[in-house]
Amino acid sequence: MATPKLSPVSPVRQDGNDKPCAPSSPSSSPSTVLSAQDAYEQHLRLPELSSLWTAGCFPEWAGEGLVKPALQALEVTFRLASLALSDPRGHAGRRELARRLESLAAREVELVSALCEGDGRGAPLAELSASGGVLPRERSASEVVVWQLPGSAAAVVCRASEASLLPRLAAWEKSEALAARITYAVEGQMQGCAFTLGLGEPNLAGKPVLEYDRVVRPHELHALKPDPAPEPMSGYRNRELETLFTMYQILESWLRVASQLLTRLDERIEDKCWEAAAGDCWILERVWKLLADVEDLHLLMDPDEFLRLKSQLAVRAAPGSESASFCFRSTALLHVASATRDLKKRVPWVLGVEADPSGGPRVQEAAMKLYHSRRRGEGEEAGKVDLLQAFQAVEVAVRAFFFGYRQLVAAVMGTAEASGNRALFVPAEEMDPLAQMFLEPPYYPSLDAAKTFLADYWVQLQQMAEASAPSRQS
Numbered sequence: 001m002a003t004p005k006l007s008p009v010s011p012v013r014q015d016g017n018d019k020p021c022a023p024s025s026p027s028s029s030p031s032t033v034l035s036a037q038d039a040y041e042q043h044l045r046l047p048e049l050s051s052l053w054t055a056g057c058f059p060e061w062a063g064e065g066l067v068k069p070a071l072q073a074l075e076v077t078f079r080l081a082s083l084a085l086s087d088p089r090g091h092a093g094r095r096e097l098a099r100r101l102e103s104l105a106a107r108e109v110e111l112v113s114a115l116c117e118g119d120g121r122g123a124p125l126a127e128l129s130a131s132g133g134v135l136p137r138e139r140s141a142s143e144v145v146v147w148q149l150p151g152s153a154a155a156v157v158c159r160a161s162e163a164s165l166l167p168r169l170a171a172w173e174k175s176e177a178l179a180a181r182i183t184y185a186v187e188g189q190m191q192g193c194a195f196t197l198g199l200g201e202p203n204l205a206g207k208p209v210l211e212y213d214r215v216v217r218p219h220e221l222h223a224l225k226p227d228p229a230p231e232p233m234s235g236y237r238n239r240e241l242e243t244l245f246t247m248y249q250i251l252e253s254w255l256r257v258a259s260q261l262l263t264r265l266d267e268r269i270e271d272k273c274w275e276a277a278a279g280d281c282w283i284l285e286r287v288w289k290l291l292a293d294v295e296d297l298h299l300l301m302d303p304d305e306f307l308r309l310k311s312q313l314a315v316r317a318a319p320g321s322e323s324a325s326f327c328f329r330s331t332a333l334l335h336v337a338s339a340t341r342d343l344k345k346r347v348p349w350v351l352g353v354e355a356d357p358s359g360g361p362r363v364q365e366a367a368m369k370l371y372h373s374r375r376r377g378e379g380e381e382a383g384k385v386d387l388l389q390a391f392q393a394v395e396v397a398v399r400a401f402f403f404g405y406r407q408l409v410a411a412v413m414g415t416a417e418a419s420g421n422r423a424l425f426v427p428a429e430e431m432d433p434l435a436q437m438f439l440e441p442p443y444y445p446s447l448d449a450a451k452t453f454l455a456d457y458w459v460q461l462q463q464m465a466e467a468s469a470p471s472r473q474s
Helices: 036-043 046-054 064-085 094-116 165-170 176-192 212-216 218-222 240-270 274-300 303-313 331-351 362-372 384-413 419-424 433-437 445-473
Strands: 144-148 155-159
Touching: 036 046, 046 064, 046 218, 046 240, 064 094, 064 165, 064 212, 064 218, 064 240, 094 176, 094 274, 165 176, 212 218, 240 274, 240 303, 240 331, 274 331, 274 384, 303 384, 331 362, 331 384, 362 384, 362 445, 384 445
Parallel strands: none
Antiparallel strands: 144 155
16 A cells, blocks of 8 residues: 655754744745745745744743644634625625634634633633723723623623734624624633633633733734735736635644644653543544635635636646645645654554564454453543544544545646546556545554454344344244
8 A cells, every 4th residue: 555655844843942932033044946845834924923833921831832823823714704804806705705714713712612621720811800890991991891790799801802803803894793603602612711712702700811912912913914915917916815825824823733732642642641632632633624624715715816826826736746736835734644643653552552563463452352341431441442532533534634635626726636536547656645645544453453343243242142032932
């Protein structure tokens, strides 16, 4: 079987040299020819965006590296909603795009709440319930809402972000309903967290509010927009440039979340915190599904303007590698895909056995024993089955993402661009990485075999029971 060539890519940016709260400027060294990955990163201003992800402004907050890029992706989604609803083109599918973005924002809020659940110690919070309904001097009445709880003399103060686009969307007639639904989604999803986000949600529970503007830094984030300059020859301004640019900033921000999540997942597996690791793995599965939702927004772009933009941005592999798909220009996507696939190496550790170097069924037998054990959810075994199930769920989500991407390329750019369709007619080593992914064997063959034999065991047991029934009656 062919294996996707995901490893020979430029290395992932390291965070070891990042200075806290000091955004680094993109490299200005002259270069005559940029690689496809470098051109992709410079076009999306990823070095500057990365500096916002990695600036460690709150050293006591363990979840900063996970929550911050997730909230920044949510904030960029608000910008995309603003772009969609302000689009003056009569042929633009604004209504459907607004629905998709509302659904996307709701799913992002759901993931943010999952990342914030548990220990919120060290997060920069504003304790508003202690104010007794008195407006802080440094905030205006338009930025602070006082709620009178029914049947109680207590007042709850809810503070909205000054710099976020969501309160502005709520004040705009075109986006008022969309913003209100997102705000109530924040209120509902953050119920299980120690704090709320401070985006204008009611905060009827009177919980502490995250210092959203300090964490997300919306002014700096929204400064990383594309240059809307018209084309030099025709003077034409392609509105899909901003849409495409913003979509991929959302995608890259969630890839950053996935990378950080994989790091924490590996640490929890090493520490044998099976239940916590399973929770991270299920979140990772939802991140992969969210990435597919972001990619699907391509379907709502104007075909003529998108294909015109595609020709200008050279959304095709460089000469000599014309079969490589555009998604593989993202170094972060390659890194996260490879790291996700490498989770299969952790299965023997979870099962408490060593892999047989001769290829014996040692791991498979351990998996069957765990699946069939009457005490599989107790003691040291607690959480193991859930973790193994989550491993395979993530594999399904990864394969669905890349399969969906190939179908998306055919729908948006035409079947000629879906080079994976040539997989049946070329040798495996000459296929592009996207096509090779569909010829790759299962990530977890031992778990797959264990379930196959366990299913066969129950079938045979049922057949034996049915065969013995007539003899008993006689």
